[in-house]
Amino acid sequence: MRPMSPRKAAALPDGGSLRDHLIATAERVIAERGTVGLTVRAIAREASVADGVLYNHFADKEELLAHALTAHVRKVEQGLGTLPEPGTGTVEANLEAYVAYGLAMHRAILPAFTGFFSQPKVLARFAELGGPGEDWRDRLAGYLRAERDLGRLPRGARTDAAARIMVGFCHEVVISALFDERAPTEPAPEAVDDLVAVVLRGVAG
Structure with a gap:
């Protein structure tokens, strides 16, 4: 079975950007579960993307988490x-x-x-x-x-x-x-x- 394309898996509503989708997903995880033990992998799973996709849109995990916290x-x-x-x-x-x-x-x-x-x-x-x-x-x-x-x-x-x-x-x-x-x-x-x-x-x- 061919692996699913990360960008296609994100299924963005209203033509929104994948970067914004990732920030919104991370924010929702923070609001619902807090930040103790929060990992990039968990955010990627929630966003329905492969782990490495996050690094196509953020310099590192700290940038994503900071935007989500903001x-x-x-x-x-x-x-x-x-x-x-x-x-x-x-x-x-x-x-x-x-x-x-x-x-x-x-x-x-x-x-x-x-x-x-x-x-x-x-x-x-x-x-x-x-x-x-x-x-x-x-x-x-x-x-x-x-x-x-x-x-x-x-x-x-x-x-x-x-x-x-x-x-x-x-x-x-x-x-x-x-x-x-x-x-x-x-x-x-x-x-x-x-x-x-x-x-x-x-x-x-």
Whole structure:
């Protein structure tokens, strides 16, 4: 029996490219099964292509996995809705919305990163794919700077430091729950209130 052509086996819908098909397949595997023990062979099987076909479209496995991880993060973000715009609502309520978004995002994506902690090349490629201003941290810092420019935050507000505090809060809550099943997966409402108060008024406020 003649072996099936890898390109023919991919059966791409709507004339899509095989490269995109491979990224979409890898993203789906990550979403459904996580990344622990994920192999290029498993992705090839899911995509109905021969193992070597992947290397016709990617320089190495790290490139494919980084693109798939990026696609996974983008898909998660699309399901989280929009973030408040500068100058709308109140700064307090908007920052609470940013925290809620950050917590939900990290809960959804951090499990996918755990399988790559031992593969720094994948994480480095992932970092290279993100443009400045695209991720939640950049948008949070940009929001704070915009509110400062609008006069809704003090002229001397240290917005980058404030953003780091909020990012660190989200990381601490989600990572604690990821590695300790006894840790709460949601912070108490007063904890978020206190966080926003410290960001806006300082630790002595």
